[in-house]
Amino acid sequence: MEKGATVFPFPVAVSCLFIIFILATSVSGSLFFNFYAASCPTAELIVRNSVSSSSSSDPSIPGKLLRLVFHDCFVEGCDASLMLLGNNTEQSDPANRSIGGFSVIESAKRVLEFLCPGTVSCADIIALAARDAVALTGGPMIQIPTGRRDGMVSVASNVRPNILDTSFTMDQMINRFSNKGLSLFDLVILSGAHTIGTAHCSSFRDRFQQDSKGKLTLIDKSLDSRYANELMKECPLSASPSVLVNNDPETSMVFDNQYYRNLVTNKGLFQSDSALLSDNRTRRLVEDLAKDQQFFFQSWGQSFLKLTTIGVKTGDEGEIRSFCASTNA
Ligand code: HEM
Structure with a gap:
């Protein structure tokens, strides 16, 4: 043993190792x-x-x-x-x-x-x-x-003061995300969730209009007109409110970077999706993500971790419910 080296009694050394282990595996407070x-x-x-x-x-x-x-x-x-x-x-x-x-x-x-x-x-x-x-x-x-x-x-x-709406401007979206400790980068990455899943016609129907002869008029010029025509066929004015459209028209069941490839070809389904391409602050990132799925996946890991640790309750806070639909009391 080196001269002058400090020797900890065994229980102290074990405790130190335990504390180091806890610190190494703990993220976001007590998770x-x-x-x-x-x-x-x-x-x-x-x-x-x-x-x-x-x-x-x-x-x-x-x-x-x-x-x-x-x-x-x-x-x-x-x-x-x-x-x-x-x-x-x-x-x-x-x-x-x-x-x-x-x-x-x-x-x-x-x-x-x-x-x-x-x-x-x-x-x-x-x-x-x-x-x-x-x-x-x-x-x-x-x-x-x-x-x-x-x-x-x-x-x-x-709910309303915290959740985002498709009609939001970029500034409003950035504001809501930053209130949760999420950055502009997280906004772009987490919006990539729209690579899977579906939406009701009412979530995007105001982006175009259909005249009595069925002809399309684009209200939101950031939408590709051929894509808008497809959407109009899936969501005619007579459509039932329960009709669903794929968020990603290309690979709707696959979690991939197709969402960003859709954005760069003006095929973002919601106005809030298209805004990510229109805005100077996020366009470059959208283009990079459209080219590089690996970059999307790595970034997803970081941003998803941030999303899922927002305002968590730990330790003595809250409870462990017996049934998720009701509190224990
Ligand atoms: C940035 C602002 C966002 C807005 C304005 C927004 C809005 C919407 C809307 C309107 C729908 C369709 C609802 C319907 O018509 O049934 C939807 C679907 C969806 N959103 Fe978002 N969203 C946003 C961000 C996110 C984020 C951050 C995630 C997850 C990390 C997410 C995940 C999804 C998924 C997976 C669906 C499909 C749901 C299904 O298939 O039932 N969205 N979103």
């Missing part, structure tokens, strides 16, 4: 990678199985789960407040009308309550399920920390 390693070792596997079995019988599930985590995390933080049922809860706001995937979360929760009662939060199941939905559709599989706890508050009036 940890493999948080359930000891308390519920199969937690992540159960969620993955639930996502993959439900998606094989209903291919719309991955898109639903990915949107679910966004709408959950932007209101009250990632705390499953969006799952709570009742008078005037977040689900009752029209912005959440078409949110789905709740049954997948509940079914994973049922199995987890059976195997490890009172241990795995609904908030973690939502984040893990969205992570798995991306991997299942061909996107990157990323490790995310867990340890979120479930919130007790869910109020419809909290």
Whole structure:
């Protein structure tokens, strides 16, 4: 041993190593990678199985789960407040009308309550399920920390001040994202979620008009007219409000960088998508992402991690719900 080297008694050395281990694996306050390693070792596997079995019988599930985590995390933080049922809860706001995937979360929760009662939060199941939905559709599989706890508050009036609308300007979108600690870069990357999933005609129908002879007039000139014509056929004025259109007209079931390739050819479905190409602050990034899927996947990992750690409740905060649709009290 070197002269002058400090010798720690064994228990102190072990404690130091333990603290170093905790620091190395802890991200965002008290979330940890493999948080359930000891308390519920199969937690992540159960969620993955639930996502993959439900998606094989209903291919719309991955898109639903990915949107679910966004709408959950932007209101009250990632705390499953969006799952709570009742008078005037977040689900009752029209912005959440078409949110789905709740049954997948509940079914994973049922199995987890059976195997490890009172241990795995609904908030973690939502984040893990969205992570798995991306991997299942061909996107990157990323490790995310867990340890979120479930919130007790869910109020419809909290939705509009936090969620984004397709009519927003870039400044409004940047503002909403920065309120959640997310950057302009995160806005562009996370919007890439629109590479999967579907939308109702009402979400983009105001971008063009159809006269009595069926001829198209573009209201939003940033939309490719051939694409607008296709959309008009899928969404005629007579269309039922339940008609759905693929967000990505090319590879709707695959999580890839096609969303950005659509944007550079003026085929962004929502006005808020097209804005990412029109705006000088984001155009270059969109073009780079359209050329480089690997760059998108690496960036996705970072931005998704930030999204899924917004305002998390940990430690003594909140609770671990028994049923995701209601608080324990
Ligand atoms: C940046 C602002 C955003 C706006 C304005 C926006 C708006 C929308 C709208 C209007 C729909 C269609 C809803 C419908 O008609 O049923 C939709 C779908 C979707 N959004 Fe976004 N979104 C945004 C960002 C995000 C983010 C950050 C994510 C996830 C990380 C996301 C994931 C999705 C997914 C996966 C769908 C398809 C849902 C399904 O298939 O059921 N969106 N979005």
